[in-house]
Amino acid sequence: MRAVVQRVDGASVTVADAGGEGGGSAVVGEIVGEGLCVLVGVTHGDTAEKAAQLARKLWSVRILEGEKSCSDVNAPLLVISQFTLYGDARKGRRPTWNAAAPGEIAEPLVDEVVAQLRALGAQVETGRFGADMRVSLTNHGPFTVIVEV
Template sequence: MRIVIQRAKRGKVLVNNEVVGAIEKGFVLLVGVTHDDEEKDVEYLADKIVNLRIFEDEEGKMNLSLLDVNGSILSISQFTLYGDARKGRRPNFMNAAKPDKAKQCYERLNQLLREKGAHVETGLFGEMMEVDFINDGPVTIILES
C-alpha cells in the first residue's frame, strides 16, 4: 500500500457536487493499493497513521499524534498513486490492484483506523471525486508497506 498523508486544517470530498465526507483538523489520506497487499500491510499502516507524530506540541515541535490532538481522517481511495510514467507520456496503472481487492483493503484500513480511535470520513470508492482541503504546514508524508 502507498498512502500520502497530508496534515490538514480542514477538508471535504464531493461527489456530483455533494459533500460525502468532511473533517476539521486532522489528516487527508490518499490511499493506493497494489496487487500483493495483505492484512499485515493494512494493519501496519493503520497503526503508523494514528501514531505518527506530526502535530506540534506546546513548544512547536512535531511530537503529537492524530490521537493526541483528537484529529479526524478524510480517507480517499486513489489508484493513481500506482501510476507508472517512466515510459511514454501516459502512465500505466498495472501496479494498482484490481477494484475488488483495492476496495477490500481500503475499507479494512478505514475500519482499523476507527477501531484505533480515529474519526474517519471517506470519499466514495471508484467514483470521480473533488477533494478540497487546506494543507497545514504544509506537512506531507508518504508511507508504504
C-alpha cells in the same frame, strides 16, 4: 500499500449527485480543523495485515502541530482511495496502472484501513470508492509525507 498524508486544517470530498439533473454535487466526507487527509493506494500482494499496519502508522505518526499524532489529540482523518498512487509515468507520455490492484482487491483493503483506524478510536471520514471525486483541503505547512508499508 502506499499513502500520501497531508496535515490539514480541514478537508472535504464531494461527488457528483448520482442521477441528478441539476449537475450538483454532494459532500460525502469532511473533517473540520486539524487532522490528516490520506490518499491510499493498493498494489498487488497487499493484505489485511498491511492495512492494519498502515492504520496503526497513520494513527500514531507524529506530524501534527507540536509533533503530535492523531491519537494524541484525537484528530480526525479523511481517507480516500487513490489507485493513481501506483501510476508509472517513467516511459512515454501516458502513465500505466499495472502496479495498482484492481478494484475488487483494493476496495476491501481501503475499507480495512478505515475499519482498523476506527477500531483504534479514530474519527474517520471517507470518499466514495470508484467515484469521480473532488477533494478540497487546506494543507497546513505545507506538510505532506509518503508512508509505505
